[in-house]
Amino acid sequence: MHKLARKRIAEKRIKRLFKEAEKRARQERLELSNRYVEIARKISMKYLVRIPKEFRMKYCKKCGSYLVPGKNCRIRLQKHKVVITCLNCGEVKRYPYIREIKERRKI
């Protein structure tokens, strides 16, 4: 199969996995969400495709947990920044606030 076609399929699978992870998180089955994140990250590495921005914010890069605000992560707003702390491993991520607003509009 053509390399680009393979990458496109990989991207689709990543999106599907994150949607599934979100669904499981809502059902309070975070262990499944974490498993889906793990698979999505493996696909991303294998096919060298980036995980879309809106999904990259939803898991911890360090420990791989799917992040649910108020459950296993804390979200704080600082000056022009969104600060996300993973309560599993303590990893802190910062995103510019403007991007966050744009992403919410998309949804």
Ligand SMILES: [Zn+2]
């Ligand atoms: Zn973590």
